Amino acid sequence: MTLDHYRIEELMAAEALGGLDDGDRAFLDRERAAHGACTTCGSIEAGFAETAGRLGFALTPEPIDDDMVDRIIAATARPPVAADLETPRDELSARRSRRPWAWAAVAAAAAAVMVLAVVTLTPRTTQVTEATSSQRVVAFTGTSEGTLAMAFTPGETGAVFWGSGLPDPSPGDVYEIWMIEDGAAVSGGCVTPVDGVIALHVDANIGTTDTMAVTSEAADCPTAPTNEPLLLADLTTIV
Amino acid sequence: MGVADQPEARDRDLMARLRQGDEDAFRGLFHRYAPSAKALAKRIVRQSHLAEEIVQEAFMAVWRDPGAYDGERGSVRSWFMGMVHHRAVDLVRREEAHHRRAEAAIPEALEEQTDHADDVVRQLGLPEERRIVRAALDELPPEQRQVLEQMYFDGLSQSQIAERTGIPLGTVKSRTLLGMRRMRSGLQEVER
Ligand SMILES: [Zn+2]
Numbered sequence: 002m003t004l005d006h007y008r009i010e011e012l013m014a015a016e017a018l019g020g021l022d023d024g025d026r027a028f029l030d031r032e033r034a035a036h037g038a039c040t041t042c043g044s045i046e047a048g049f050a051e052t053a054g055r056l057g058f059a060l061t062p063e064p065i066d067d068d069m070v071d072r073i074i075a076a077t078a079r080p081p082v083a084a085d086l087e088t089p090r091d092e093l094s095a096r097r098s099r100r101p102w103a104w105a106a107v108a109a110a111a112a113a114v115m116v117l118a119v120v121t122l123t124p125r126t127t128q129v130t131e132a133t134s135s136q137r138v139v140a141f142t143g144t145s146e147g148t149l150a151m152a153f154t155p156g157e158t159g160a161v162f163w164g165s166g167l168p169d170p171s172p173g174d175v176y177e178i179w180m181i182e183d184g185a186a187v188s189g190g191c192v193t194p195v196d197g198v199i200a201l202h203v204d205a206n207i208g209t210t211d212t213m214a215v216t217s218e219a220a221d222c223p224t225a226p227t228n229e230p231l232l233l234a235d236l237t238t239i240v
Numbered sequence: 241m242g243v244a245d246q247p248e249a250r251d252r253d254l255m256a257r258l259r260q261g262d263e264d265a266f267r268g269l270f271h272r273y274a275p276s277a278k279a280l281a282k283r284i285v286r287q288s289h290l291a292e293e294i295v296q297e298a299f300m301a302v303w304r305d306p307g308a309y310d311g312e313r314g315s316v317r318s319w320f321m322g323m324v325h326h327r328a329v330d331l332v333r334r335e336e337a338h339h340r341r342a343e344a345a346i347p348e349a350l351e352e353q354t355d356h357a358d359d360v361v362r363q364l365g366l367p368e369e370r371r372i373v374r375a376a377l378d379e380l381p382p383e384q385r386q387v388l389e390q391m392y393f394d395g396l397s398q399s400q401i402a403e404r405t406g407i408p409l410g411t412v413k414s415r416t417l418l419g420m421r422r423m424r425s426g427l428q429e430v431e432r
Contacts, residue, residue: 011413014420015398019329020391022399047313052424054318056392057325058366059373060283062275065295070270073300074263190334195326196308200297201334202290 009036010045017049018056023220027173141215141232147197149232151213158206160189164199170217177218178203179226180210189213191222211237247272247369251316258306266303273317274299276366277324284328284395294331298323317369325392332395376426384419387412 012029015021021029036042141149147166153159162178170176170193178189189203207213214230251272257265274295282291301308301323309319377385390396390404398416402409 011417014417015391015413017420018388018391018416019325019395020397020401020416022397025398048424049420050322051314051318052420052427053325053392054314054320054322055369055373055427056377056388056423057280057321058276058317058369059377060276060279060393061370062366063278063282063288063291065274065278065292069274069292069296070267070299073270073296073303074266077300077303192330192334195330198301200327201331202293203334 006041006045008032009042013042013045013049017046017053019053023173030172139213139234139236141213141234143215143230143232145215145231149199149215149234151234153207155207160203160205160207162192162199162201162203164194165197167194167197167199169194169197173220174217175220175222176215176231177222177226179214179216179230180205180207181212181214182208182210186214186226188222188224191218191220207236211235248315248317252311255306255309255311255316258302266299269302269316269320270299272366273320277321280321280393281324281328283393284325285331290331291328294324294327297327329395372427376423376429379426380419380422384415384422387415388419388423391416 009029009032012021012025012032015025016029033042136152136154138150138152141151141164146168147164149162149164149167152161152163167176175191175193176199177191179186180189181187187205189205190201192199192201213234213236214226215232216226216228216230218227251269254265254268258269277295277298278291281294282288285291285294298320302320309316313319377388380388387401390401391398396404398412399409401407402412405412407415
């Protein structure tokens with residue numbers, strides 16, 4: 002049975018503001034699927050997204066480093082030209098995943114502190130690459146499609162993860178990142194890809210971790226893994 | 241034509257040029273929106289360096305795939321700020337899954353903000369947008385405005401708001417809907 006548009010509107014209002022709880026999200030997703038290409042739903046959603054997006058302009062702008070734009074341009078592959086305008090989105094995603102090296106360049110700019118040398122990250126091979134003398138970038142391998150890489154400085158707190166072309170976890174699930182040492186797993190947090198892309202900072206000390214792993218888990222982000230790893234990265238080979 | 245339509249036409253022109261790989265168009269978008277985007281991200285994640293990372297990621301996404309913007313679905317500025325907001329809230333939620341962030345950092349209320357960056361704002365041509373949005377927010381009943389701000393600027397979910405304020409969840413939901421409806425029509429009215 003599907004809901005009337007009042008309830009859907011109520012759920013979409015919260016979704017646009019980023020305040021929808023997980024249970025309600027699953028509910029809305031089901032209703033959305035049931036309504037299909039409903040123009041009323043589409044109009045409600047677009048109207049609230051527009052409204053929410055503009056709320057951000059209520060804040061007083063913050064000065065920002067002007068060099069950032071140059072770093073992005075320098076580090077990132079040029080966008081598609083006009084001929085790509087009609088390209089279906091899934092084909093664009095496929096093309097992105099065929100040139101995963103671009104994500105290493107993304108890492109270089111996003112971390113701002115990293116100066117990456119030649120980096121090649123492919124879905125099925127691990128290559129550890131020198132960043133600066135102290136920073137490291139490592140690629141995950143495994144059964145999942147797409148690419149995932151992690152950048153960190155040994156001995157310092159914090160790691161940055163980038164992924165692209167990653168499939169959505171099952172409905173109601175998230176990806177959970179694990180730091181494994183001597184077989185014991187500590188959660189590094191949970192994440193859901195947006196359009197197949199993951200970009201996150203984990204405030205954890207990789208320290209003596211020997212393996213990083215990614216599993217699909219329930220949205221409550223359990224404290225111990227309940228599923229087999231989809232992606233793994235071996236840190237023991239890092240000098 | 242509403243007052244906000246002209247900048248939107250300019251933005252759409254920038255996006256069209258960006259699809260051709262025009263670096264100047266990208267710089268144009270960056271200078272127009274990066275300061276507002278940083279303010280939004282910082283308000284949510286409360287740390288300047290994380291806010292800058294979020295802004296950078298969002299602009300990278302635009303630069304790499306400008307075709308992701310669908311002109312049928314809304315304005316460039318809302319689309320872009322939506323991306324920034326989504327990333328910032330996502331980051332906050334992930335941290336919450338780990339450890340509840342310090343309650344000590346009380347975010348400043350919108351009305352308490354000083355306008356020290358007015359010169360920056362003037363340069364970017366956004367004060368009109370800010371005036372419009374603030375005017376629409378001011379028109380909301382306080383209880384609706386509070387729920388919208390806690391959700392959008394503090395990254396709280398509806399159940400978290402209910403828990404913190406003691407307001408029944410059903411009331412939080414109805415205030416959200418009423419506030420968003422009023423905000424939507426308020427923005428349209430203020431622009432006329
Ligand atoms: Zn519908």
